[in-house]
Amino acid sequence: MNSFCYSTKNDNLMSLSGKVSYKNGSPVEMALVYIKKLNKSTYTDENGNFIFSDVPAGIYSVFIKTFETEGITIKVDLSKKSDHLSVVLKNDQGIALDDVMVVSKSKGKLIKEKGYAIDVVNTQEMAIQNLQSTELLNRTSGVKIRQSGGLGSHTHFNLNGLTGNSVRIFIDGIPIRNYGESFSLSSIPPAMIERIETYKGVLPAALSEDALGGGINIVLKKNIGTHLTASYSFGSFNTHQVNIDAGYRNPETNFNVDVSTFYNSTDNNYEVWGDNVYVIDPNTGKVEYVRAERFHDAYKSKGLKANIGYTSKNWADEITLGLMISDMDNDIQTGPTMDIVYGNRRSKLDSKMASLKYSKNDILFKGLSANTFTSFSHTNRMVIDTMSVMYNWLGDIIRDDEGNPINWQSNGGEAGDATLENNKEVNVANRTNISYQFHPQHKIGVHYFFNRFTRDVNDPLRPQSIQDLSDTRYLTKQIASVTYESNFLDEKLKANLFYKYYKQHVKLLDRIREDNEIKSLINENDIDFNGYGLALSYAVSPKITLLTSAEKAVRMPGDSELLGNTSGGIEPTYDLLPENSNNFNLGFLLGTYILNKHSFNLEANYFIRDISDLIIRGISNSISDTYGYENLGKVKSSGFDAELKYNYDNRFFVATNFSNFNARYNLRYDENGSKYGHYGDRLRNTPYLTSNTYIEYKFSKLFKENSKFSVNYNFGYTHEFFRNWESYASTGKAYIPTQAIHDFGASYTAPNNKITLSFNAKNITDEQVFDNWAMQKPGRSFYIKLTYRPIF
Missing domain, CATH: 2.60.40.1120 (Carboxypeptidase-like, regulatory domain)
Structure with a gap:
């Protein structure tokens, strides 16, 4: 039925x-x-x-x-x-x-059976551990989190070889950029998240976004009834994290209130060493390689999110008013690479967002359903860089032979001109989905997404005449799609067909330097594209399902890629082209098979991505240590990932996955007919072989009746990869070495189920871990966490 x-x-x-x-x-x-x-x-x-x-x-x-x-x-x-x-x-x-x-069937299982290649991470069990949301996602097959440092550092998501904005991130189906950077996967604790859905290659039209390599949807927890959960974590590098979630529901009126808050703070003073960590004697030029602590990398963020509304009313299945405020204060230790060290540069950000969600089934007549989500957010992003003295990795000011500080430039900052630049960003978004179940086996839907982004730039350190040459940046995006869902053969065969139309308008007035003169540049551009796709699934038996999906995908350049981002060291690139790809997935689901106390399931997916005009990060400028984005021409990528889960007696759990892809530069000749030297090379600075294994054992009645105790171990592996094109420089090629990371954890819950104490040791062998152009991440670290959940 x-x-x-x-x-x-x-x-x-x-x-x-x-x-x-x-x-x-x-x-x-x-x-x-x-x-x-x-x-x-x-x-x-x-x-x-x-x-x-x-x-x-x-x-x-x-x-x-x-x-x-x-x-x-x-x-x-x-x-x-x-x-x-x-x-x-x-x-x-x-x-x-x-x-x-x-x-x-779980929500994730139902989505998979529609034919989409998807992984679902449920965070309920993991929320009591000292883990970041990014760490949980990093354990998913086909996913590699690219971070430029410790807690709070900039994060990119690599999904089946595609990275950056090619992979779209959502919170409850809304693009994460609308929330502001201070409310992100780096700051949101797992306790606030119900599950994380990872779509590989093909994105359902209901999410209504442009994405080249898929998307990651963070579904926030919607606790039911009166509840309270509070946790506090302390660990290495003076890291403190607090999370409180409380809510109330009136069972008579179905009135709901849910409030969540978080606070993160860390010094991020972990040790770094290697080819990029050295001290130069300014008088002799002698280079001395050192082991040094990061001395200017402190990070703080806090946020509050509240939802107020009703469910199960005659006029609405759900109507919710949401309010969110968050802010972040972040020291900046380096630029996009570790070659230049900063000692005073930092950034601040605050964000406010209001939203309204409404959904109703059978809204006018049987089978017609609608849901809409509208949000308005305002973000201030400030860069503070007013001192031009040079620092070395020991945290010392570099001085000349007379003891005077050496400056980067007169009247400048550490990364260029002195600045107190404030970017005022406003995001208005609406996503509306309407569907009609006109037959028990057939359903049609219409989906629309609108996003208006504006940015005003103000810098009191720049002359007013220069500021007048800059104007508000405008980026408007609209995506409309139509879907058709059907099932046949007693629901064994399920099909999802969709069409998407993309339109984007960019307009800005900016200053440029030309012939040693600062002039004004007017840039206005319109982009429109069509996309379409299909997802199919066939249940060979109740425990064997075949899946396939394909899409002509389009992803338009984003605001940071086009307009730049001073706090991130990103230069604007106004002439970027949209990237597009023909994506294909073929996979299967096996299980869950149960034999006595044993159970297991297996999932696997093979994929092909044929990409044109891929947008990637360019090489950093050796002087300013900033970078822009560029179109890469043609790339072809193929590969597979697989995941096996095993459960014995609901006590012993093993989950292991393996991912491998082969992404190669696929444009042979340039516009002059000359052959590219890196034709056929793997994508630079991109990991291509990863694996993860998680093992947990739960003890019952180990210390006291009704108490819970568990131990866990996680192994993460990333194979070495080149920083640049492998064809260049036949000897001495710079590469990111193979990384094998071992983590250990344990948790104890008291018999009253109110208090849980957990301990985690990460990177216990103190492996040197790199990412994003050889940016070193934290080594060995230890954390302890206390969670309190009173029973009402």
């Missing part, structure tokens, strides 16, 4: 919520709650709460079970009003698997 087919004649929608707990009062996490008549299921959250928000009026049997209990069935009457259940389960019964476990 399809989830959209109801036998009841009453079209009034009710809600069913509840809390599941054990006899000792502790909440039950990940308990299955299943309404057989509607073929609807969900799982309880970390506080034992669950909710169904769109249940037609009627009488139902609700089945509830966990791995540790036999399961119970409760009858509920939703004929006239919504209901809230309080369910108490025994916790002394053996494990019993029921057929209903196979019927129930």
Whole structure:
């Protein structure tokens, strides 16, 4: 039976919520709650709460079970009003698997069965560990996180060989750039996240964005019922992290309030060494290589996010007003490479965002559904660089033989002209999806995305006559798409066909230096493209599914690529072309197979990317240590990734994945007919072979009855890769060495389930870890975390 087919004649929608707990009062996490008549299921959250928000009026049997209990069935009457259940389960019964476990499917599983190549990271179990959200994502097959340093450093995402803005990042389906850099995967703790969805190559039209290599959608946790979770973490490099999440829900009126806040602080004073870490005697020119602490890399960020609204009303399934404020203060230790050291340069950022979300099924008549999300955000991004003295890696000011400080330039800063530049950025966005289920097996949808970005630049250190040569930068993007979904052969064959139309308008007035004279440049550009794609899945059996998807993908240049970003050392590049690619995926899902107490599943995906005008980061300027972006012509990439998961007795878990891709420069001749020397080379500065293995064992009753204790180990491997094109410089080629990282962790939860204490040791062998043009990342580090979750 399809989830959209109801036998009841009453079209009034009710809600069913509840809390599941054990006899000792502790909440039950990940308990299955299943309404057989509607073929609807969900799982309880970390506080034992669950909710169904769109249940037609009627009488139902609700089945509830966990791995540790036999399961119970409760009858509920939703004929006239919504209901809230309080369910108490025994916790002394053996494990019993029921057929209903196979019927129930997670959100990620349902998306996969539509044919998309997707990985889903559930963060509930990992939230109690001392892990960043970027670390969890980095363990996903086909994903490599590229960071330029420690906590708070700039982050790029490499997905099947494509990196940077080619991979789009979303928070609840909204582009992450609308939230501001201070509210990002580097700052959002896993405790605020329900799951992370990684789409490889083909992006569903409902997300309504231009993306070349896929996208990553961060689904924030939407806790149900009255709850409170607080955590504090302390560790190496004077790192402090605080997270508090609290909420209230009125079961009678379905009024919801949810508030989350976070605070991050670190000195990032980890040790660095190697070819780029040296001290030069200004008088003799002698070079001395040293091991040094990063001395100017402190980072602080904090944020508050609140959602207020209603669910399960006659006029709305959900209506939520969201408010978010965040800010960041970040010292800048180096430019895009480690060749130049800064001692005073830093950046500040603050962001405010208001949003309104509305969704309703059967809005005008049966089968017609709509949801819309509108946001307005304002961001101030300031760069502070007013002192021009030169520093070395020991944190000392470089002086001449008379003891006077050596300056980069007179009346300048460390990275160029002295600046207090403030970028005022405004983002207005709307995403609207309308769908119509006109037949139990067929559904059509229309999706629209609008984004208006403006940036005003003000620098009080520049003469007004120079500032007058710059004007507001405008970037307007519109994406419209149409989708058709269908299923055949008793839902064994599922098809998703889509068409996308992209339009972007850029307008700016900027200053340029020409013949030693500063002039004004007017730049205005319109781009429009068409894209289309298809995703198919076929269930050979209940436990074997074949998947394939293809898309003509387009990604238009972003605001930082076109307009630059002073705080990131990015120069503007106004003439960038859109990048486009023909993407293809072929894969399968196997499992879950269960044999006695053993269970396992296997997923694999093969991909091809045929790319034109790929936008990549250019080589850094050797003097200013800044960089711009450039189109790369043609690139062809192919490869595969696979992931195996094993579970024994719900105690011993192993998840291992392997990713390999072969991305080569595929343009043989330039416009003059000369052959490129790097034709056929692998993409420069791009890892191409990675692997990750996570192992965890859970002990029961190790210290006390009803207590929980677990230990875990993670191994991450990245094969060596060249910084530049491998054909150039036959000897002494600069490369990023092979990296094998070992992490260890342990967690203990008290019998009352209120307090969890966890410990993590990262990079325990103190491996020298590099990324992004040989930027060194932290070595060995230790962290301890306390999590408190009272029971209401």
